[in-house]
Structure formats: C-alpha cells, structure tokens
Amino acid sequence: SQQGEEDPQALSIQEGENATMNCSYKTSINNLQWYRQNSGRGLVHLILIRSNEREKHSGRLRVTLDTSKKSSSLLITASRAADTASYFCASSKAAGNKLTFGGGTRVLVKP
Amino acid sequence: NAGVTQTPKFQVLKTGQSMTLQCAQDMNHEYMSWYRQDPGMGLRLIHYSVGAGITDQGEVPNGYNVSRSTTEDFPLRLLSAAPSQTSVYFCASRDLPKNTGELFFGEGSRLTVL
Secondary structure (H helix, E strand, O other): OOOEEEEOOEEEEEOOOOEEEEEEEOOOOOEEEEEEEOOOOOEEEEEEEEOOOOEEEEOOEEEEEEOOOOEEEEEEOOOOHHHOEEEEEEEEOOOOOOEEEOOOEEEEEEO | OOOEEEEOOEEEEOOOOOEEEEEEEOOOOOEEEEEEEEOOOEEEEEEEEEEOOEEEEOOOOOOEEEOOOOOOEOOEEEOOOOHHHOEEEEEEEEOOOOOOOOOEEOOOEEEEEO
C-alpha cells in the first residue's frame, strides 16, 4: 500500500498562476520529499522537509508539513510552462530508510 | 558524472523469457534501489541494497531477483517474465552517510511483456 496519497490527481493552470498540491501519509515519518518527473524521464529531487520543520522554501517552491494532520503541501508560485510535469511526494519512516512514494499529481501549465 | 545509468531503455519480451535490467552509478553511493512505475500507482519499491553483498525486499519483490557484487552495479533480473511485469522500471541511488535521503534516479527502462 502506498504511504502517500496526492491530491489532486491532475491540475491545469495558466502560466503565472500558483499551483498547489497536497500529500497525505499514514504513519509517522522522519522526512518527506517532493520529486518532479517530466514526461518519459526519471524523477528529480526538489525539496526535503524534516519532521521537525513546518515550512521550507526553495526558489519558487514552498513546502509545508503538518505532522498532526499527516499532510504536506507543495506550492509552485508564478508557474511557467516548463513546470508542466508530474509531482510526487515520498516519505521515509526513519533517517536513511527506504522512501515510499505517492501516486503523483499531474500539472499542466498552459502558456 | 553520468549519475545513474540504466540499460536498456526499451525492451519487449515474450511471456516466460528472462532478462536483466542493468543499473550503474558513478557517485559511490551505498544505497541502490529498484522501483516500478505503473499508471496511477506511483512508484513501488521492488528491491534495495545498502551496500555490496547486502540486498533486501521492498513492497513488490515477487518475480524479481537482485544481487550487489559491487558498489557501482545493481542489476534486476526477471527470471520468467509475465504480462503483469509490463511497467517502467527505475533505478535510484543515494549517499547513505549523508543521510539526506535524496534519491538520484536513472532515466528508466520501459518493459513490455507480451
């Protein structure tokens, strides 16, 4: 069974708008990560947030973590056509442990 | 640095045939893993290894074998392919001592079993 579930499954926005996607997980975690996958390519790491952190920023990305609700969100601000991709959350129960991935959110940014 | 290299990129097999998906990394990572990706299912862990000579099962190990004779290589073997193994396979590695958890992925191997 998957540890993480993402919502929505698909998202279509106009260039310049913000994109928000959510991830819920089932058990306690050590850290949660977000990855991007362009069509036909491998996954690329975007950002990692540890269980003792609540918010993290990296460029146009903002990640939040609410351990009481077992959920995380990824916000992409001022989206660009190049942000069109699938985004996956992945969680680890312990530091250095294996990662469990969610089903992903497909994001389409229209020019 | 090439990163994580997977071969072949595409493969078509008949039911019952065997094959090996190759994975090599040049980052001296101790941890290597294999995932399969199916539509709507995300990525599911097949097998992983925390160092040469050490392997363990993931979420969906049945039908697959692995070995880790060197730090660099982590091949995935399908002994008798089944249509249910039609999928895209990803190899991924990370640096255990750093403990950041960031995985580095290969470009994937798309397998079709007829």
